[in-house]
Amino acid sequence: MKKLGFGCMRLPVLNHDRTQIDLGTFQNMADLFMARGFTHFDTAYVYHGGKSEEAVRDVAVHRYPRDAFTITDKMPMFNVSHKEDLDHIFADQLKRLDVTYIDYYWLHALNATQYEKSEQLGAFDFILQKQKEGKIRHLGFSYHDSPELLEQILTKHPEVECVQLQLNYLDWDSPSIASRRCYEVAEKHHKDVFVMEPLKGGALVQLPEKAQKLHHAIRPELSIASWGIRFAASCPNVINVLSGMSTLRQVEDNTAYMENFEPLNQEERDAITKAIAILRSDPTIACTGCHYCVPGCPKKIRIPDDFALYNEHQRSNGLSTAPYYYRTTNVGFGKASDCIRCGACERVCPQHLKIRDLLVQVAKTFE
Numbered sequence: 001m002k003k004l005g006f007g008c009m010r011l012p013v014l015n016h017d018r019t020q021i022d023l024g025t026f027q028n029m030a031d032l033f034m035a036r037g038f039t040h041f042d043t044a045y046v047y048h049g050g051k052s053e054e055a056v057r058d059v060a061v062h063r064y065p066r067d068a069f070t071i072t073d074k075m076p077m078f079n080v081s082h083k084e085d086l087d088h089i090f091a092d093q094l095k096r097l098d099v100t101y102i103d104y105y106w107l108h109a110l111n112a113t114q115y116e117k118s119e120q121l122g123a124f125d126f127i128l129q130k131q132k133e134g135k136i137r138h139l140g141f142s143y144h145d146s147p148e149l150l151e152q153i154l155t156k157h158p159e160v161e162c163v164q165l166q167l168n169y170l171d172w173d174s175p176s177i178a179s180r181r182c183y184e185v186a187e188k189h190h191k192d193v194f195v196m197e198p199l200k201g202g203a204l205v206q207l208p209e210k211a212q213k214l215h216h217a218i219r220p221e222l223s224i225a226s227w228g229i230r231f232a233a234s235c236p237n238v239i240n241v242l243s244g245m246s247t248l249r250q251v252e253d254n255t256a257y258m259e260n261f262e263p264l265n266q267e268e269r270d271a272i273t274k275a276i277a278i279l280r281s282d283p284t285i286a287c288t289g290c291h292y293c294v295p296g297c298p299k300k301i302r303i304p305d306d307f308a309l310y311n312e313h314q315r316s317n318g319l320s321t322a323p324y325y326y327r328t329t330n331v332g333f334g335k336a337s338d339c340i341r342c343g344a345c346e347r348v349c350p351q352h353l354k355i356r357d358l359l360v361q362v363a364k365t366f367e
């Protein structure tokens with residue numbers, strides 16, 4: 001497998017509606033991806049409001065031989081309440097994808113809470129059984145918690161073959177995400193690593209100008225995104241780096257430098273170290289736009305959209321049109337100041353953001 005995978009959680013959409021995937025554009029993107037020798041698609045039950053799996057079916061499963069590509073799909077443990085849910089969700093996934101087997105299958109977004117639930121409901125036994133039945137080829141989980149818990153899970157579950165980790169240069173040594181330490185635990189247990197958020201939800205594409213100049217001075221021909229993807233792909237146990245591509249241009253760019261992948265050299269690593277220092281002084285919110293926090297908010301606050309507008313405003317030194325957009329696009333949704341501080345969003349945020357406090361900042365800026 002080539003080291004770049006197609007993350008299907010940020011596909012092009014129509015009418016700004018996450019559930020209306022622009023299949024024509026996605027098809028062109030997938031065709032170029034496949035034509036350049038890349039073969040892996042990553043989807044999940046919850047991506048695009050449940051429409052991502054069907055889109056993968058339409059552009060890959062129904063148009064290419066089954067052995068020409070591989071798929072990762074995931075059991076949404078955060079939506080599972082009873083043991084029986086495992087069966088009906090898995091059956092639904094095979095139906096949505098129109099496949100008889102799934103190449104890579106993860107328990108989705110394990111953290112301390114979801115891990116405990118997975119043990120209580122027998123989710124590890126469930127996926128192992130599906131593997132014995134030939135419906136899953138490789139077992140794993142995607143993960144958002146501490147290296148210590150990862151060590152505990154991998155010790156208890158040697159049957160797991162792969163882990164999907166948030167790994168990027170900004171989170172490499174961060175205390176909350178701890179990409180490096182999590183990667184080292186996976187390496188110690190000889191697990192194949194799939195990488196998610198190599199660009200931290202786009203934060204490592206929209207770098208401050210100073211950091212962009214650093215990169216361009218060394219490799220002017222390479223895009224800013226390439227530095228994040230290549231950083232992750234340079235880790236020896238990483239077998240696939242997922243990029244959530246939304247445009248044909250992004251596919252063209254990513255596949256061009258990943259077609260004949262070259263790991264980072266020392267000069268490039270030094271430039272990244274300097275870029276990290278610049279980024280750490282950036283006043284923006286480290287939201288990756290995953291939307292996990294949105295469905296559970298009782299006040300219907302558009303948390304990631306509000307954070308994106310806030311970031312845009314910070315980067316423009318207060319000169320952007322973000323305040324206008326904040327007023328006009330929030331009609332029918334809660335404002336940041338409507339937050340009742342229930343904490344439901346923070347319990348599911350994989351970035352461990354202090355969303356309640358950050359919304360106070362957003363409200364002060366825009367209201």
Ligand code: SF4
Binds near residue numbers: 340341344359
């Ligand atoms: S803490 Fe505020 S933003 Fe978070 S779920 Fe509750 S109301 Fe929504």
Ligand code: SF4
Binds near residue numbers: 292350355
């Ligand atoms: S606030 Fe957290 S959960 Fe919500 S979109 Fe951002 S990163 Fe995801």
